[in-house]
Structures are given as structure tokens and as C-alpha cells.
Amino acid sequence: MIIHSSLCFLALSALTCAVFTVSGEHSLFRRDQKCIASLGCFHTSPQVKELPLDPEQIGTQFLLFSRAGRQTPVVFNATTADSVWKAKVHEAHFDGHKDTKFITHGYMDSGHTDWIVKMKDEFLKKGDFNIIVVSWPGGARQLLNKAVANVFVVAAEVSKLITYLQTNNGLNLGKVHLIGHSLGAQISGNVGTKLHSAVGRISGLDPAEPFFKDMANTMRLNKDDAKFVDIIHSDGEPFNGVQGYGLITALGHVDFYPNGGYDQPGCSDSFFQGLAGIFGGHAGSDASLACSHGRSHQFFIESINENSCKFHAHPCASWDEYRKGTCKSCPSGGCPIMGYEASTSARGSFYLATTMTSPFCGYEYFVEIDLTDHVDEDSFGRFYITLVGDHSSHETEFSRDDIHYHQRNTETQMIAVHSRVGKVSGVKVKFHHKTGLGTSGDKTVVIHRVLVRDMATGDLAKFCTGDAQLTTDQSKTFNSHTGC
Incomplete structure (x- = not known):
């Protein structure tokens, strides 16, 4: 059995009503309503439990x-x-x-x-x-x-x-x-x-x-x-x-x-x-x-x-x-x-993808960072990357979140920079270790290689690091295309 009843009162220019719905023996639902001249009536719902202001x-x-x-x-x-x-x-x-x-x-x-x-x-x-x-x-x-x-x-x-x-x-x-x-x-x-x-x-x-x-x-x-x-x-x-x-x-x-x-x-x-x-x-x-x-x-x-x-x-x-x-x-x-x-x-x-700062429209590059077996079990943080080209170089945020890195992790990202760097001749990588509950000290990551693809041209560059170790806020630039 469903029973509806209502109680209304006039407050300033708005008519406010309370509608009570009883379903079965134990459930009572209240549905309030406010009617405003020339604008219509507004009511509460399971999502909107407040009536609007006048x-x-x-x-x-x-x-x-x-x-x-x-x-x-x-x-x-x-x-x-x-x-x-x-x-x-x-x-x-x-x-x-x-x-x-x-x-x-x-x-x-x-x-x-x-x-x-x-x-x-x-x-x-x-x-x-x-x-x-x-x-x-x-x-x-x-x-x-x-x-x-x-x-x-x-x-x-x-x-x-x-x-x-x-x-x-x-x-x-x-x-x-x-x-x-x-x-x-x-x-x-x-x-x-x-x-x-x-x-x-x-x-x-x-x-x-x-x-x-x-x-x-x-x-x-x-x-x-x-x-x-x-x-x-x-x-x-x-x-x-x-x-x-x-x-x-x-x-x-x-x-x-x-x-x-x-x-x-x-x-x-x-x-x-x-x-x-x-x-x-x-x-x-x-x-x-x-x-x-x-x-x-x-x-x-x-x-x-x-x-x-x-x-x-x-x-x-x-x-x-x-x-x-x-x-x-x-x-x-x-x-x-x-x-x-x-x-x-x-x-x-x-x-x-967009850039980090205005102007936000930029040129997209796919970047992949591959880690080795030698990763500190508490390597928690994020990477920043600088693309080095024959026209210019740009640093940008690579990781969007601080995360835990593990052995043989591969992280891919689409990034954008303000202008074309030209032919990518190198890549500089920085790791920032995030301290917090359960983490401490200067933790390290060891990078095996970095891949960069210019999404406009399709050109792919591979940079081998010699399994370079990075401690927090340390940057290293890689130019070698062999050894990985």
C-alpha cells in the first residue's frame, strides 16, 4: 500500500510543501517541494535532498x-x-x-x-x-x-x-x-x-x-x-x-x-x-x-x-x-x-595529451621507460623527462602520480611539449622519490632503456642506459642507441 499526504505553507514568494510517501508498514519517505512564481516547482530527490534557496x-x-x-x-x-x-x-x-x-x-x-x-x-x-x-x-x-x-x-x-x-x-x-x-x-x-x-x-x-x-x-x-x-x-x-x-x-x-x-x-x-x-x-x-x-x-x-x-x-x-x-x-x-x-x-x-603549462596545446610524443631487475623494493615516486632534439629541448612531467616501481616495470606515457624538438638525439630522466608512511631515505631505480616516438612523424628513437641507477632528484642524460 502506498499513501501520499502533503503539508504546504507560504514563505515569502515561495510555496513550500512536504510530501510524505508511506510504502508498506515501515518505510517513510519525505519529498519536499518549493514552488516559485514564474519559475516552476522544485523538489527533493534521492540525489538532491535539499530544497533550493529563494x-x-x-x-x-x-x-x-x-x-x-x-x-x-x-x-x-x-x-x-x-x-x-x-x-x-x-x-x-x-x-x-x-x-x-x-x-x-x-x-x-x-x-x-x-x-x-x-x-x-x-x-x-x-x-x-x-x-x-x-x-x-x-x-x-x-x-x-x-x-x-x-x-x-x-x-x-x-x-x-x-x-x-x-x-x-x-x-x-x-x-x-x-x-x-x-x-x-x-x-x-x-x-x-x-x-x-x-x-x-x-x-x-x-x-x-x-x-x-x-x-x-x-x-x-x-x-x-x-x-x-x-x-x-x-x-x-x-x-x-x-x-x-x-x-x-x-x-x-x-x-x-x-x-x-x-x-x-x-x-x-x-x-x-x-x-x-x-x-x-x-x-x-x-x-x-x-x-x-x-x-x-x-x-x-x-x-x-x-x-x-x-x-x-x-x-x-x-x-x-x-x-x-x-x-x-x-x-x-x-x-x-x-x-x-x-x-x-x-x-x-x-x-x-597537453602540456603542463599554458599554452596547453602541444606536440605529442610517446615515451616508454623500462626498468631492470635492480629496483629498490621501496622505490616510490615519479619520473620527469626532458626530450633533447636538434631544435630544442623540453622538460615535462612523465608520471602523473607517485607510484611504487618494481623489477622489470615498464611505464608508458603520452606527453606533449610546447614545440617540436626536431630529431630526438637524447633523453634526460629524473626520478623524484616521494617520502611518506612506509617509505624513507633516498630510494633508487635502475633504468634499462627509454623509447621515444614522435607521434607526428612516427620516428622511433631507442636510448640505452647501461642500466643506469638514479637516486632521488638525480638527472641523467642518455644518448646511446646500442647496448640494450
């Missing part, structure tokens, strides 16, 4: 930019009357016939954060677009479960604005491009659902994983939300409260997995450094808390106007397969480009 508390603002007002946006609140919207849209010289870009931030951010300013500037450099920044700091700077609940209110507010612009200013939904990071990506997906998948494109920049992982597609970003949905995954490790804010699951028509979609080169993977970012008051997108999570919007920003280097990605079964150097082919239409120039005809999951 719109006045969320404080959503729309910042309208154009080439005529690059630095001085026209700003209005989502809660203001339509008559105010009309005046503000007119003041902003909004042109419904132009392409319109909506940029929405995620958790703990605001519409004034550095990366949004940079993205807005790059778009206006690229073309004569309408740019609308969605700023919802009052809703985003909450405990995570409350911020997730607020996502659905902000999505309703953005949908209401788009419908208004369509009705009153001739906005073409096919020319609407929603770009969202983290929770902003989930907002964008819900906007697409409310607009019946009529928007032209949604770019999800590391869509948020916490609480959304097990939600129905109608409540999270997916390929049915727009005519074209492209995703960049950058922090897809299992969520632990400090890392893994991104959803690793393929969601779009095309999903890009730079560096496997997690643990980005140059980002700390330390749980404790992540905590330091939180308690040090640096929980924004550029702090250690969100380094990998924030790389997704850094990649996208770089892609808007970069002409000399493109983020070409390759189809592959997984990152583990890709870093073995076996996925070199491209589809018949060519390898798709990650970021702004993503091909609307691309379908599937694609992989690529």
Missing part, C-alpha cells in the same frame, strides 16, 4: 557584453520585472540575429572570476557576438548539496531570459551557444531540456559529478539537450571531497579526454594540498582544490583564437590504450579539434 538569495544576475561594451556590461537581476529587462536589453544593443554566447560559472565562483573575463574577451576578439554572463554567487557559494539544489532554479531563470529574448528580440535558438563549467555545465544542460533541445550548442566544461552521477538524463547534461553537445573532461577521478569534481562519463555527441580526463599534468594530486586550498580561502578555480577541474575552461579559452596549434584528438578505447601509442588513426573526416572549433559532425570519445 531567487533573491541566489542573486542571479545577467551581464550583457558586446563589442561596443567590452568592459562595461549592462547588468540586471533575474528577479526584476520584464519592463526592466526590456530597458536593459535595449541599452545593451542586443541583436537577436547575432550568435549569442551564455557563459555560466560553477561551484564557489561568480560571473566576475578571471576565467570568465578571459573567455568573454576572447569571444569578442573572435567575433561580433552577444555575450551574456550568468552570475549566481549567492547560490554557488553554499555547501555543495545546497549549491546543487540551486542549479535548477538558475536553469529556470536562464530559460526564462532566453524565451523572453526569443519572443521580444528575435533571438534565434539555433544561434545560442551555452558554455558552462562544473555546476554551470549542469545548469546549461537543464536549460537545454527546458527549451526542448532547440539551442544550437552546449559546451560542457568538466560537468560536475557530485550528486549528478546517478541522476536521470533529464536532470543532468547529456547529448539530448542541444543540437550539438561537446564535453571536455579534466577532473574525472572518483570524487573524494577535494578531487574528482568532474563527471568522467561520456555525456555529449563528442567527449574529449585530455590526458585521460583526470589528473592533469602540472596539477597537484595531493589530497592535503587540496585541503590547504580550501582552508586557506583559495577554493576558486585556480587553486589546488580545482587545478584539474579548472583546466577544462583553460583549454577552451585557449582554443578560441589559437591558430598555430590545434587540440587535435584521436579516437581510442581508453586512456590506457592511448598512452601505449597505439591510437594514431583519424576518422574519415579527420581528427576532431577539442574546444571552440569542435566539429559538429564528430561523434564518440577522443583522447589527447
Whole structure:
């Protein structure tokens, strides 16, 4: 037997209800609901156990930019009357016939954060677009479960604005491009659902994983939300409260997995450094808390106007397969480009390597390090590698994590460097021993050989080391091609 009962009360502008469901003799489930005038009703679920804040508390603002007002946006609140919207849209010289870009931030951010300013500037450099920044700091700077609940209110507010612009200013939904990071990506997906998948494109920049992982597609970003949905995954490790804010699951028509979609080169993977970012008051997108999570919007920003280097990605079964150097082919239409120039005809999951620092687009090399029998049983750490060529040399992080190395271990990796080194004439390897629980002292590894393949040319170089021993932070350069 299932029994439903409800209790409702009026609080400010919102009607809040509690719906109790009794199933059988012993189970009691509570389903709360809040209805907000002109936006609809919002309810709790097994994933979202909080009701959202009132719109006045969320404080959503729309910042309208154009080439005529690059630095001085026209700003209005989502809660203001339509008559105010009309005046503000007119003041902003909004042109419904132009392409319109909506940029929405995620958790703990605001519409004034550095990366949004940079993205807005790059778009206006690229073309004569309408740019609308969605700023919802009052809703985003909450405990995570409350911020997730607020996502659905902000999505309703953005949908209401788009419908208004369509009705009153001739906005073409096919020319609407929603770009969202983290929770902003989930907002964008819900906007697409409310607009019946009529928007032209949604770019999800590391869509948020916490609480959304097990939600129905109608409540999270997916390929049915727009005519074209492209995703960049950058922090897809299992969520632990400090890392893994991104959803690793393929969601779009095309999903890009730079560096496997997690643990980005140059980002700390330390749980404790992540905590330091939180308690040090640096929980924004550029702090250690969100380094990998924030790389997704850094990649996208770089892609808007970069002409000399493109983020070409390759189809592959997984990152583990890709870093073995076996996925070199491209589809018949060519390898798709990650970021702004993503091909609307691309379908599937694609992989690529990036550099450690900006600019992140680089040239890919496959590297294999083979160890000998003589490896300290407590060799725990990571490798750094420098490719030496006849044009230049570049050091980069080889290992993405500190790991235990054992006898005859073989580690392969796909790395990227800022410029072509030319013909690879040597390789310098450094081992950094990580101390911690169960480890101590200067532990060693013994390298047998190193293989390097230029993925652009296919050229393979083999370097024999004479079974060289490396202690922590010691570097050795190898040039010999014989003896192994």
C-alpha cells in the first residue's frame, strides 16, 4: 500500500510543501517541494535532498557584453520585472540575429572570476557576438548539496531570459551557444531540456559529478539537450571531497579526454594540498582544490583564437590504450579539434595529451621507460623527462602520480611539449622519490632503456642506459642507441 499526504505553507514568494510517501508498514519517505512564481516547482530527490534557496538569495544576475561594451556590461537581476529587462536589453544593443554566447560559472565562483573575463574577451576578439554572463554567487557559494539544489532554479531563470529574448528580440535558438563549467555545465544542460533541445550548442566544461552521477538524463547534461553537445573532461577521478569534481562519463555527441580526463599534468594530486586550498580561502578555480577541474575552461579559452596549434584528438578505447601509442588513426573526416572549433559532425570519445603549462596545446610524443631487475623494493615516486632534439629541448612531467616501481616495470606515457624538438638525439630522466608512511631515505631505480616516438612523424628513437641507477632528484642524460 502506498499513501501520499502533503503539508504546504507560504514563505515569502515561495510555496513550500512536504510530501510524505508511506510504502508498506515501515518505510517513510519525505519529498519536499518549493514552488516559485514564474519559475516552476522544485523538489527533493534521492540525489538532491535539499530544497533550493529563494531567487533573491541566489542573486542571479545577467551581464550583457558586446563589442561596443567590452568592459562595461549592462547588468540586471533575474528577479526584476520584464519592463526592466526590456530597458536593459535595449541599452545593451542586443541583436537577436547575432550568435549569442551564455557563459555560466560553477561551484564557489561568480560571473566576475578571471576565467570568465578571459573567455568573454576572447569571444569578442573572435567575433561580433552577444555575450551574456550568468552570475549566481549567492547560490554557488553554499555547501555543495545546497549549491546543487540551486542549479535548477538558475536553469529556470536562464530559460526564462532566453524565451523572453526569443519572443521580444528575435533571438534565434539555433544561434545560442551555452558554455558552462562544473555546476554551470549542469545548469546549461537543464536549460537545454527546458527549451526542448532547440539551442544550437552546449559546451560542457568538466560537468560536475557530485550528486549528478546517478541522476536521470533529464536532470543532468547529456547529448539530448542541444543540437550539438561537446564535453571536455579534466577532473574525472572518483570524487573524494577535494578531487574528482568532474563527471568522467561520456555525456555529449563528442567527449574529449585530455590526458585521460583526470589528473592533469602540472596539477597537484595531493589530497592535503587540496585541503590547504580550501582552508586557506583559495577554493576558486585556480587553486589546488580545482587545478584539474579548472583546466577544462583553460583549454577552451585557449582554443578560441589559437591558430598555430590545434587540440587535435584521436579516437581510442581508453586512456590506457592511448598512452601505449597505439591510437594514431583519424576518422574519415579527420581528427576532431577539442574546444571552440569542435566539429559538429564528430561523434564518440577522443583522447589527447597537453602540456603542463599554458599554452596547453602541444606536440605529442610517446615515451616508454623500462626498468631492470635492480629496483629498490621501496622505490616510490615519479619520473620527469626532458626530450633533447636538434631544435630544442623540453622538460615535462612523465608520471602523473607517485607510484611504487618494481623489477622489470615498464611505464608508458603520452606527453606533449610546447614545440617540436626536431630529431630526438637524447633523453634526460629524473626520478623524484616521494617520502611518506612506509617509505624513507633516498630510494633508487635502475633504468634499462627509454623509447621515444614522435607521434607526428612516427620516428622511433631507442636510448640505452647501461642500466643506469638514479637516486632521488638525480638527472641523467642518455644518448646511446646500442647496448640494450
